[in-house]
Amino acid sequence: MSTPLLRIQQLRAGYGRAEVLHGIDLHADKGSVITVIGPNGAGKSTLLNSMMGLLPSKGLVEYEGEDIGTLTLEERVMRGIALVPEKRELFGTMPVEDNLVLGGYRQMRLGNAQWRSRLDDVYALFPRLKERRTQLAGTLSGGERQMLAVGRSLMSGPQVLMLDEPSLGLAPLIVKEIFSIITTLRQTGVTIVLVEQNARAALAVADHGYVLEMGELSLQGPAAELAQDARVIDTYLGATRKPD
Ligand SMILES: Nc1ncnc2c1ncn2[C@@H]1O[C@H](COP(=O)(O)OP(=O)(O)OP(=O)(O)O)[C@@H](O)[C@H]1O
Numbered sequence: 001m002s003t004p005l006l007r008i009q010q011l012r013a014g015y016g017r018a019e020v021l022h023g024i025d026l027h028a029d030k031g032s033v034i035t036v037i038g039p040n041g042a043g044k045s046t047l048l049n050s051m052m053g054l055l056p057s058k059g060l061v062e063y064e065g066e067d068i069g070t071l072t073l074e075e076r077v078m079r080g081i082a083l084v085p086e087k088r089e090l091f092g093t094m095p096v097e098d099n100l101v102l103g104g105y106r107q108m109r110l111g112n113a114q115w116r117s118r119l120d121d122v123y124a125l126f127p128r129l130k131e132r133r134t135q136l137a138g139t140l141s142g143g144e145r146q147m148l149a150v151g152r153s154l155m156s157g158p159q160v161l162m163l164d165e166p167s168l169g170l171a172p173l174i175v176k177e178i179f180s181i182i183t184t185l186r187q188t189g190v191t192i193v194l195v196e197q198n199a200r201a202a203l204a205v206a207d208h209g210y211v212l213e214m215g216e217l218s219l220q221g222p223a224a225e226l227a228q229d230a231r232v233i234d235t236y237l238g239a240t241r242k243p244d
Pocket residue numbers: 015020038039040041042043044045046047086197
């Protein structure tokens with residue numbers, strides 16, 4: 001078996017003395033989509049933030065077979081890991097295009113002309129952002145803001161894109177659009193770690209799924225199998241409205 005692109009083992013993280021993640025093991029093969037579903041407060045965002053280096057953690061975070069646990073956020077971005085955080089953290093008083101350019105600023109700073117072509121790639125993926133390139137980010141609709149947040153993360157040219165609840169607060173039609181973009185991205189070879197409360201949509205797009213409950217993985221398996229699991233259906237699929 002080939003080495004997974006991303007692998008974490010016995011990951012523990014929390015805030016101060018309060019441990020939130022109690023030893024998580026997961027991995028993502030190159031080019032795959034994995035999803036982590038679970039209720040509010042389970043530790044999903046804590047998990048992504050730890051993998052990104054935004055929070056101190058214990059345990060192993062391995063990327064391309066190498067322990068990256070001591071790397072800073074910036075170093076992880078340079079290696080090809082990107083996060084679209086739950087709070088989208090856009091620059092509301094700046095135009096769409098400036099927000100995107102800032103996402104690729106490291107490349108620009110290095111004199112890498114690639115950021116121009118990345119901008120074109122992002123506009124090809126999100127034509128709506130191109131139409132609205134001069135509009136202030138703070139005046140975008142929720143769905144457009146989400147597209148901008150994803151687009152900005154793509155400007156760093158990631159191999160792994162971690163998405164923290166991309167469907168949060170969006171209307172079903174926009175959710176559908178966001179999930180179809182996840183599928184498109186995957187076809188370009190980007191590995192995706194998707195955290196979602198919309199379990200139905202997440203399991204439909206993912207290869208492998210993990211259920212995180214109170215800081216521990218309670219279930220995992222091929223996404224299609226999890227979607228048939230009685231416990232998953234009862235707890236996570238029952239109340240979820242199917243995106244139309
Ligand atoms: N900055 C913080 N300081 C202290 N505790 C925090 C902090 N951020 C999160 N927590 C706590 O850690 C636990 C896990 O939070 P986390 O945000 O990771 O959950 P989540 O699964 O992403 O939830 P949601 O689905 O609501 O986004 C919660 O009990 C939360 O209150």
